[in-house]
Amino acid sequence: MVRIGHSPDLPVGSDTQGIPKLPALPTQALRLLKSTHRVTKVTALGGGHGLYGSLSALRHVTTDLTAIVTVADDGGSSGRLRKEMGVLPPGDLRMALSALCDDTDWGRTWRDVMQHRFSAPEGYNDEFPLEYHALGNLLITTLWQLLEDPVAGLDWAGALLNARGRVLPMALDPMVIYGTVLREHAGGGIERVRISGQVNLSKEKQVHDIGLTPKDARPCPEALTAIEESDWVILGPGSWRTSVLPHLLLEAQRDAICRTEAMRCVVMNLSDDEETAGFTPAAHLALLKRYAPSLRLDAVIADDETPKSVRSELERESESMGARVMWAPVRASAENNVHNPLKLAAAYHELFSFKF
Numbered sequence: 001m002v003r004i005g006h007s008p009d010l011p012v013g014s015d016t017q018g019i020p021k022l023p024a025l026p027t028q029a030l031r032l033l034k035s036t037h038r039v040t041k042v043t044a045l046g047g048g049h050g051l052y053g054s055l056s057a058l059r060h061v062t063t064d065l066t067a068i069v070t071v072a073d074d075g076g077s078s079g080r081l082r083k084e085m086g087v088l089p090p091g092d093l094r095m096a097l098s099a100l101c102d103d104t105d106w107g108r109t110w111r112d113v114m115q116h117r118f119s120a121p122e123g124y125n126d127e128f129p130l131e132y133h134a135l136g137n138l139l140i141t142t143l144w145q146l147l148e149d150p151v152a153g154l155d156w157a158g159a160l161l162n163a164r165g166r167v168l169p170m171a172l173d174p175m176v177i178y179g180t181v182l183r184e185h186a187g188g189g190i191e192r193v194r195i196s197g198q199v200n201l202s203k204e205k206q207v208h209d210i211g212l213t214p215k216d217a218r219p220c221p222e223a224l225t226a227i228e229e230s231d232w233v234i235l236g237p238g239s240w241r242t243s244v245l246p247h248l249l250l251e252a253q254r255d256a257i258c259r260t261e262a263m264r265c266v267v268m269n270l271s272d273d274e275e276t277a278g279f280t281p282a283a284h285l286a287l288l289k290r291y292a293p294s295l296r297l298d299a300v301i302a303d304d305e306t307p308k309s310v311r312s313e314l315e316r317e318s319e320s321m322g323a324r325v326m327w328a329p330v331r332a333s334a335e336n337n338v339h340n341p342l343k344l345a346a347a348y349h350e351l352f353s354f355k356f
Helices: 048-058 076-085 091-099 105-115 135-147 150-161 221-229 240-248 251-259 281-291 308-320 341-353
Strands: 041-046 064-069 166-169 176-184 190-196 208-213 232-235 263-267 299-303 324-328 331-333 336-339
Touching: 041 048, 041 221, 041 240, 048 064, 048 091, 048 240, 048 336, 048 341, 064 091, 064 221, 076 091, 076 135, 091 105, 091 135, 091 150, 091 166, 105 135, 105 150, 135 150, 150 166, 166 221, 176 240, 208 240, 221 251, 232 341, 240 251, 240 281, 281 308, 299 308, 299 341, 308 324, 324 341, 336 341
Parallel strands: 041 064, 041 232, 064 166, 232 263, 263 299, 299 324
Antiparallel strands: 176 190, 176 208, 331 336
């Protein structure tokens, strides 16, 4: 089922500034797709390009799909809007919506509109305020201001795209990710330095004591419900420290992931990223276990071209968390460290059909 609408009773009228609020979503945008068989309910967690790839695959195998997206980005267009407007960083949310656009001229056109980035006109020598802003980020921010509700704003953006699923923020407040690194100071000794911000943290190799602030950030209730009601919860692929791990750093969401009766799957990256340089696949899993010791998994999807030298280690680490490894051909090409959506979709289809 595609759950597009947030509420059939969205407020109508004007806010205190006289800006008219949008009416409730039209009935056709709230309809549930009918099926002659039970649809697998899937919730995918992540952010950025990794989640985009996962959603691009999942849309082929289920019509009841929810994406939960990190809200700690502080770079680029998202960082500027977050700082200047006080909103959630919209970029990763926009990416998730674009991945779920309807496979029609309408959906694809609006996807391209959402992804369009402004650049200064040729010959323009002054500072260009819209430089590098994605139009979708501005549209989502506008909906948030009109509706005063981040979930409702994303539902409206999804309705515009005829999205094949729902996109939700991990939290209702912008968050900051931080960690501790070791630095050699001028005297030759080693000191612990706290690094804050996703952009800064993503440049570091060895980071310890990773966390999120503010500690009292409000979790998204709809996201917690989606996790609770899912058949499958998918974590990864993506930047491990800044897109995957944050879902286990927000206490309410970590507890929901660990408590849910849903099956849980982790999709491994195809190569190290800058954040986890030198990590083996097993070390990636161990990092999740470190921050969520009670996390149990049912499956781990890894590319079947993973070097044999690290396979047994990954299988042992997976088994320690209750999971079996599915080795599947999911790489786009030998030269490309990205997942092929159709190959990953085939792996998901096989996984969801497997009798555990």
